[in-house]
Amino acid sequence: MTVSRALNDKPGVGEQLRGRIKLLADELGYRPNQNARNLVGQQSMTIGLVVPDIANAFFAQIVRGAEDTAYERGYTVLLVNTGESVQREQAALDTLWQKDVDGVIVCSARMAPDELQQQVGRFPAAVLVNRELPQPAAQTATININDRAAAEAAVRHLLQRGCSRIGLAAGPATSYSAQRRMDGYRTALREAGLWFDPELLEHCAPDSAGGYTAAQAILQRRPKLDALIGFNDMVAIGALQYLQQNGYTVPDDVAVIGFDDIPLAAMVRPALSSVRADLTQLGRSAVEHLLRLIEGDETVGDELIEPQLVSRESA
Amino acid sequence: MTVSRALNDKPGVGEQLRGRIKLLADELGYRPNQNARNLVGQQSMTIGLVVPDIANAFFAQIVRGAEDTAYERGYTVLLVNTGESVQREQAALDTLWQKDVDGVIVCSARMAPDELQQQVGRFPAAVLVNRELPQPAAQTATININDRAAAEAAVRHLLQRGCSRIGLAAGPATSYSAQRRMDGYRTALREAGLWFDPELLEHCAPDSAGGYTAAQAILQRRPKLDALIGFNDMVAIGALQYLQQNGYTVPDDVAVIGFDDIPLAAMVRPALSSVRADLTQLGRSAVEHLLRLIEGDETVGDELIEPQLVSRESA
DNA sequence: TTGTATGCGTTATCAA
């Protein structure tokens, strides 16, 4: 007991004895066993982080920010990859719960809203990334990227350049992000007094092949297109390829903008303009919110990350 | 006790009682507490994974492969990011040890060889990625990418194309990989009866900026260069940019090859040839080796991953 | 200031 007190800097130990204990512990390479600590029911100083695909740069950046912050605060991260499968998401949350994590951060889960809410409710604290909750729950916060604002920024930038026939390779119809970006797209057009032309919009897979075929489809319907927004950078780059292969000059004939600002965006020719969110910061912020929730702070609100337009050659 | 036996499918429980127990456990949402299990001294079914930078695609792929395999085998991965700092590497291994992990996988640590060996010796099992051990230790295996063979393959490919003045943007002088690749480079040249010209070699940071300046430096010394090998794809892409901006045609004037085959390699113009190792497979393999070590298999040997040349437009 | 008894949730061991 005295040893425990000495090592944990708790009062009630003679200073000289404390010194001897610490010295000896050091010599012996003593490290307190975390499992035993957790068992007694304190904090486990561990948080769970659930991501669909760690090899995806988007999530990797978030993970990095989260890991860094957790480390600074003395927490360890339990990472689980779900491979976009609901079943594995379930299993992940089960595992984390069994390990007594102090809280979880869940990135864009596939789970249905109410099931997610229920699953996440078991934990002492939780932060949801890129998901909204049906009803706000205690001990839970959300962090979303302001997709509407991102899309609006893209449209306004193109309008300022003098574009007026702006296409949208909109990504998967089922994606929440895609829906919010479509929203922002329509809002910005309306504000500019422009009519929304459904023929300028095409859903597509969220990769370069999707962008390629979407660009093709839109241009066949509306050959006088003067700008194109991609659901993400890969889509935009696919569109870029189609345009270049079919005699359009970018940005003079058609300006192009993507989202996310992946490293590739700066490297293609012409360099791709993109609307970016600071994902490392998002990860940091997620952990900070989570720790505040863990500490019982009731004032933790949801956060909306404001993206910024990075203007390069393509628009 | 009977409950424990029933739920763990151990013999010594009446079948009907076992059934009732399982049913009830299910209803109650019972999940065994991992900390208590670990405390009793069984396996923790958890492995540690230490990487320098999870946001680096190279490591992200390894992590993904490792995570997948671990999940399939019922293990959970404790991920720790070290940010290329020796101190944090230390802290990471300490934390993992305190958590009673069954084994660790350490990716290209910065730690000095003997310190690494000592640190890693505390664990029941360990796998080192891209590191060699001073003296082979029990319960420890290594997985390395055959950098020498990779560099030799690159050089031979260039020789076959008719190149004979082959530059090397060699990466950080302190990197083990870089040293092995230099080795392979010199070996392949010697085999072809070519003299090694130190002026054709330039160390550089392992990113596109490094490649850019290295290309510049080498070309100023040897303007008649006809091929350039980058330490990795980012270096090669940086070199590509320098070449294009200075009027060289790739691959006609100067052929370019990189290493790693990151997704970006296929997307730049001209598409980059690269020597790739299957990193997801490496991650899978690392976990499989580790689990065999954990199970006490004495026959686990070191592994050497053989990379393959992916020939695209640039060489 | 120091030390003893107790309990966290699970499993190994031994008894019924």
Place this chain on the structure above:
DNA sequence: TTGATAACGCATACAA
């Protein structure tokens, strides 16, 4: 086949 007891390593509550 079932159940009682002890133990894992630590920290809380209480006694000396």
